Amino acid sequence: MKKLLYILLCLGLLLCLxxxxxxxxxxTDGLSIVTTVFPAYDFAxxxxxxxxxxxxLLPPGAESHSFExxxxxxxxxxxxxxxxxxGGESEAWVEELLESGEDIRALSMMDCVDTLEEExxxxxxxxxxxxxxxxxxxxxxxxxxxxxxxxxxxxxxELCSLDPEGEYDYRERLAAYKAELEDLDAAFRQTVREGKHxxxxxxxxxxxxxxxxxxxxxxxxxxxxxxxxTEPSARTVAFLIDRVREEQIPAVFYxxxxxxxxxxxxxxxxxxxxxLFHSCHNVSADDLRGGVTYLELMQNNALALKEAxx
Ligand SMILES: [Zn+2]
Numbered sequence: 001m002k003k004l005l006y007i008l009l010c011l012g013l014l015l016c017l018x019x020x021x022x023x024x025x026x027x028t029d030g031l032s033i034v035t036t037v038f039p040a041y042d043f044a045x046x047x048x049x050x051x052x053x054x055x056x057l058l059p060p061g062a063e064s065h066s067f068e069x070x071x072x073x074x075x076x077x078x079x080x081x082x083x084x085x086x087g088g089e090s091e092a093w094v095e096e097l098l099e100s101g102e103d104i105r106a107l108s109m110m111d112c113v114d115t116l117e118e119e120x121x122x123x124x125x126x127x128x129x130x131x132x133x134x135x136x137x138x139x140x141x142x143x144x145x146x147x148x149x150x151x152x153x154x155x156x157x158e159l160c161s162l163d164p165e166g167e168y169d170y171r172e173r174l175a176a177y178k179a180e181l182e183d184l185d186a187a188f189r190q191t192v193r194e195g196k197h198x199x200x201x202x203x204x205x206x207x208x209x210x211x212x213x214x215x216x217x218x219x220x221x222x223x224x225x226x227x228x229x230t231e232p233s234a235r236t237v238a239f240l241i242d243r244v245r246e247e248q249i250p251a252v253f254y255x256x257x258x259x260x261x262x263x264x265x266x267x268x269x270x271x272x273x274x275x276l277f278h279s280c281h282n283v284s285a286d287d288l289r290g291g292v293t294y295l296e297l298m299q300n301n302a303l304a305l306k307e308a309x310x
Contacts, residue, residue, distance in 0.1 A: 031163055034080040036091060037064055038282050039142035040109055042294040043152050044084050046177045048159055051166045052081075060285035061257070065090045065226050077104065081162055084155065086110060088139025090226055105162070110139060112154040113147045116209060118224060123239035124206075125223055125232075140225055143279060144210040145185040145298065149178055180295055187302045188215055195309025201243055203252045203263035207279040222262055232262040244270045251308045253277040257284075275304040 031052040035041040041056040048054060057073050058064055067090070069077070077083050077097070085094045087110035098106055115137040120126050141147045156174040160167040192198070192215045199218040202208075206221030220243050222236050244252060244266060251273035254263040263274040278297040 031081040031159070032079070033082045033084055034076050035083075036067075036085040036094065037142075039148070039151075039280050039294050040084045040086060043142075043148065043155055046293075047152055047156050047170055047173050049169060049173050051163060051169060052159075056288075058282050060283060060288045062282060063257070064281045065228070069093060078102070081105065082107060082158060084109075086139055086141075089136055090139060107155060107158050109151050110137065110141055112151045113141050113144075115141065116213065119209060120224060121206075121219070121221060123220055123222075123236060123243075125236045126227070138209050138225060140207040140279065140281075141210055142294070143208045144214040145181050145188065146214055147210055148294065149181050149185075152177060152181070184295060184298055184302065185214075187299070188305065191302060191306045191309060192217060195306070197247060197249060197309045199243070199247055199249065200305070200308060201240055201249055201252045201266075202255070202277070203240055203266050203274070204254045204258050204260075207255065207281065208277065232265065237262060237265055241266055241269050244272050249308070250310045251275045251304075253304070253308065255279050256281070273307070275308055277301050277304055 030050070031048065033044045033048060033052050033054045034057060035044055035054060036057050038056065038058070041054060044052065044054040055076065057069060057076070058067055074097075083104055083106040085091055085106060085108050087094065087108035094106075094108075098104060118136045118138045142151065152174055156170050159170045163170075198216070199220065200212065202219065202221035204221070205223045205225055205227050206219065207225035209219075209225065211217075212219045220240060222232060222240060240252070240262075243249065249272055252263055252266050253275055254260045254277070256276065256278045260274065266272065267274050278301055280294055280297050283292055283297075
C-alpha cells in the first residue's frame, strides 16, 4: 500500500513537471512580447516575425474597455521582454503597473503619435457628466493608417535595441509592412476624393476619430468611442435620422460586436443601408484562429467606406 502511494506521488510529481515545462514563454529562444489590444498584437507579429513569441492579453471577442488582467496575465507581463500596450483610459491598470516602479520594459502606442483630445460631438449621447472633468485623450490611435506607420517605426526601434542581432530582419519587415500601410492609406484617400459624400454616420460608438481626421471626413455618431451605454435614446436616433435624410447618406455604420439596434432603427426609418466599420480593438475567436490582420480588416473598411460615400 505504501509502495503504491509512493508510486502515485512520483507520477503526480512527474506530471506536474511536464505540465510546468510546457509553458510557452519559458523555453523559447526569441523575444517574448505581450500585447494588450489587437492592433498592438498584429503590429508586433508583422515587425518581429519569427524572432518573437507574441501574445495578446485580451481574450478573443472580449470587450476591451472593461478588461482587467488576471494574476496570470500579470505574471506574463512581468516575464515578457517587451510589454506593448496602448495606454489611455481603458488601460488604467497599465498606468498603475508602470508607475509602480517595477522593472517592465514597455512601449505604448499612444506615446508613438500625436494624440487628440476626446470629442463630444453635437447629437452625441453622453453619460459621464458626473465624472471629474480631466482632459482625456482619445485612445484609438491605430485607426489612422499613418499612425500605424509611426507606431510600427517606434516598435521596430525598440526591437532593434532589445535584439540587435535581428536588426536587419526587423528593418526589412518594417519596410515591407510600411509599403502595405501606405497602399491602404492611398486607397482611403482615393475613396474620399472620389466620394459624393463627405460625412460618415456611426449609429453606434465612435472609436475612429483619428481615422476621420486623417481623411478630412465630417462625422456624426451616437456615442463617444469608449462609451459603456449603448442604449439609444429617442433624441439621438432622431438627430441621426435627420442627418441621413438631409445629406441623403446611402449607408450608416455600426462597429464590431455591436447589437446594431440603432443602425437597424435608422435603416428602417430612412431606407438607408448599414455597414460594418471594424475598429480593430479586438477580434472574434474565429477571426483570430483564421489569422485575420489589421490590414485585412482595414481593407474591408475601405470597401465599406466606398459604399457609404456613394
Ligand atoms: Zn475604445
